[in-house]
Amino acid sequence: MMISRPLGFSVSICLRSLVLMGMFLLSGAWLAGEVAAQTTWYQFRGPTGQGIAEHAELPTQWGPEQNIAWKQEVPGLGWSSPVVADGRIFLTTAVPTSDDKKADQSLRTVCLSAETGEIIWNVEVFLQDGQTAPRIHGKNSHASPTPYLEGGMVYVHYGHMGTACLRQKDGAIVWTTQELRYRPTHGNGGSPVVWQDHLIFSIDGSDMQAVIALDKATGQVAWKTERNVEDIPKYFSFSTPLLIDVDGQAQLISAGSGVVMALEPGTGKEIWRAGYGKGYSVVPRPIFAGGLVYVCTGYDRATLIAIRPDGQGDVTDSHVAFIVDRNVPLNPSPVAVGKSIYMVSDNGILTCLDGLTGDVVWRERIGGNFSASLLLGGGLLYLLDEAGKTTVVRPGDQFEAVAESDLGERALSSMGVDGNAILLRTENALYRIVD
Template identity: 50%
Template sequence: MTPPFRSSRIPAIRTLLTHGWLGASAVLATAGETEWPQFRGPTGQGISQAADVPIKWSATEGVAWNVEVSGRGWSSPVLSKGRLYLTSAETDTASGDVTLHALCLDSKDGHVLWDTEVLRPDPGKVAAMHRKNSPASATPIVTGDRLFVHFGHMGTAALDLSGKVLWRQTELDYPPTHGNGGSPVLVGDALIFSADGQKDPCVIALDAKTGVLRWKTARNSTAKKLFSFSTPLAIEVGGVKEVISPGSGFVGAYAPTDGHELWRVGYGEGFSVVPRPVFAHGLLFLSSGFDRPTFYAIKPEGAAGDATATNVAWSISKGAPNTPSAVVVGDEVYFVSDGGIATCAAASTGEVLWNERLGGNFSASPVAVDGRVYFQSETGVGYVVKAGKTYELLATNELGERSLASYAVADGAIYIRTEAHLWKIGR
């Protein structure tokens, strides 16, 4: 598979999640990949170097196992050392309270190794929820010795890998709209996430060892609707570490040490921003959110202050996604609109090479494996497309169950969370 970008062409710019920013795990995206430690994998950008990943499957064919997952949740599974981790929201049969859980499953057969109740939030905090959201939508992060779980305004926690809660942080209350959707990023020993609620949106960093607040930076957005749900991405530009976090009205770059804003690029009234940024070829690829999204390529090198007029390389409005993130393979960037239009464009120029309707609606972010791009629809249909300048559909795979979560990928297998089950596709 062609690397997502060529470091020889842009030596001063790189993503940091592939170089030890996941703490003790120090996960590298290498051939024979068996780790998927965070939302969108080792790099946080949907790229896998796994081998022998299946192309075709159905609810009855190519399935290694599927197990029922108790409760509800749209967090994507993560994987480390043969163990899968995810979160779920359950209802206490005695009190009727919603309880928030972290689960660990054996990747060989799917049996539950442990299930820990992490938080029991106030019922009022879980009442307002979008139909496509859940109380447990943020994807965990797993390192060599810890699991970090995030439930937005309801709280954040760290567990050891036996399921013991090490700390809880429930003091950072904010008024959400539609619940929580964004996942955190681990940058050294700081756990960083957006808190873009209906008022006073901000970016927050916790001490990963203790859960204590490190810093909190106000967005200072002029957008009329302030709520958003994006997951940050950590990069390095010219030796400077930056955390890229899209919010309503603009995407901002923040210093991971103290949270001060390094630069921003505005996109008007864009709100409810969900896609995680992607970084390749010296460009950030991201979408501006509702109501009419625009897909942007932004050059972070040389950006300072308000860089809207100077650092936008190109943009595309037709087929831009509101929810799924993009993925870059070789010299092309791929994305799918919520309405099912898949697009391939030249990463450096934005020239559209093809647009094709896959069918159905999409929320999950695509993954790229071995020269293929995998898209998952909301009805549980997986579309496998050959990466390239011409469109070639390789397979259409139906599971027959609603799915909003993104894939986890390992050697020989894809892990898919649907409304009631977790599936292992492959060997």
């Protein structure tokens, strides 16, 4: 079922479609320019934060003995995605200090050579007490947020356990902070972003729901904005904020349980918000294309909400363009291609939507279970399932599978890109995949 007319919708469909079509073209040009200008995969889901490596020529076929430049085992367990800059790849991981069931966890940052996979440095940032550590979900880890790279620094975030800044060169710790303690549910997941002098992330635990900006030079709190949402069954979420530009104004889009907020990234002042009832455990990162913000609303049954971001205050009844409520992902983030939106549900149904109306263009069952976000590279879609199989699909008005590849290892992390190579993290190792 697709709900296409929210409460308060009054603009004619024809006029809206013409306006949004123009905005789609402008947004697409802006995104393409952004991708072309960035050459490193420095944050979760790449330069735009939306899983786009449009100008990369990525391999479409690989296996354990095919098109693998190198494989490097990574100590411990972490589901953060690989990021890369200046010939170096960065990951976080959690290494148990003993074989005890409640062992302490050494929360570490690892730097690898992009050329050889060799571990250059491996630094402990925090030590988590295993006796008091909150339980995590079976599909989570103690090191799931993805690092952010900028200005020779690597910013790492371990949720309630703290945040830190290290030098990319040698792993020297510049600062750490554990000031922002809260009670997580099922562990941590949302990654940080950088805006000018601020390192920004969402906190969505059972006892605190807020968006936080730290001074990236010192780690001190620059601003904190509460979500102020009530009457939802569960308050925890794991989404990563997205920075967008709306008519020359920067907006920080942060989705949490029950609500998505747009904030001024410099001050934390709220610009607008849209509610979505009782949705919780929101994981997918929002995307922005064609003048619309697309948000997946989480458990127990996800919907995809498209919102016009030019409003003020509560825009739930005035700026929601459409809602889709079938086969919406709980975990994988979607991707925009031209004027289409592609999303894969956790149980392996790939959907192509008209990004202007929410109408379904086609659906296809891929099979498998999915947690990793979609990747667009070289004009192709890459879908990595939890068993390590990747399906490559050509975007278009009809479903067209290009190739399948299988590493046969558990994989929950989203892919990274380095030039024309894919960086794929499994439960035990990192792979560099090339043609």
